[in-house]
Amino acid sequence: MASANSEKKLARFNHVINGLDRADTDELSKVLLGYLHSDHSDSSNNNRILSKIAVIAEENQLYTLVPDLKEAYQRMLADAVNKDANCTAKSAIMRCLVTLDCDDVDFWLAGLRYQQLEPTWGGTVDTAIDVRCSSAMGLVSTTYSRSMIELLHLLNDKEANARAGAIRAMRYGIPYEAALVLRQKIAQGDDEVEIIGECFIALLQVEPRQSLSLVSAYLHQDDEALYEMAALALGESHLDDAFNAIQQAWDDTFSIHQRQREVLIRATVQHRSDDAFDWLLSLLLYADETLSLMIIEPLSIYKSNQKLRKRVKEVLDENGDEIPLKSFYASW
16 A cells, blocks of 8 residues: 555645646656656655656657656666556556657567566466557557567467557558568467457558458358458448448348348448448338347447438338337437
């Protein structure tokens, strides 16, 4: 438990920061620098203050603080579990440094391999996953030519969230290099199907035209989990041809395959194009009760769109089924 002294220190920091004019970035930087270089003997609450400093620096784009934030991060590595349990400060600092375009390749390479094992019931847990993920993003933002090779280390991390972080970082790497690695990962597979879903999303971003057929092919295979990942990735891509692939899969899916149809509707909702909405409303016009509810519920995330709301209501009125109409009033 944090000491009364450390709680007072945090409260004092909050009071000082809240009293500053955020538009005066010079004064803000000066105050934050003072805290970054203050006495560190009481470390029980310094991680919380450092986290707040990182967030403020990120929000206000205080680029001059980059060297000092890096130094603060390095200080947290000594006796890391006691100084910064759960990597609270280190994670915040890393996210800030990514935003502030830190180009220190060696710094990011070290972070990419950092682990912090903390005791938990029956063993230990690695709390540095966010640190490694931010390091991956920071590394690909530099001009380092071997970034994608280094990300292979994280792509094979034992933690699924770390592997997902590597894939998200690859979206911002050199496209043809990223596509090669992502295709290999899809072929290799993963114990967590969501990781392959991340690969689908990333691949459609870095190489959309060349990757569409690969991802769409999973809509014509028997693996239900990969079917869902592929469909949702196609929807999230917002590509016109991706929507065409979703429609084709719908035509190939008989009504008894309710789970697949539900997934395709969710994917279409994610596509968010006018063509996608028009198609869903055309289905809704002649839909039975089951299909109507299947369409209305995911579409309700756009209930603030008054134009769409009016169109859905008109189609349901014309359809004439009372139960979907009641569901519409309840969720919209």
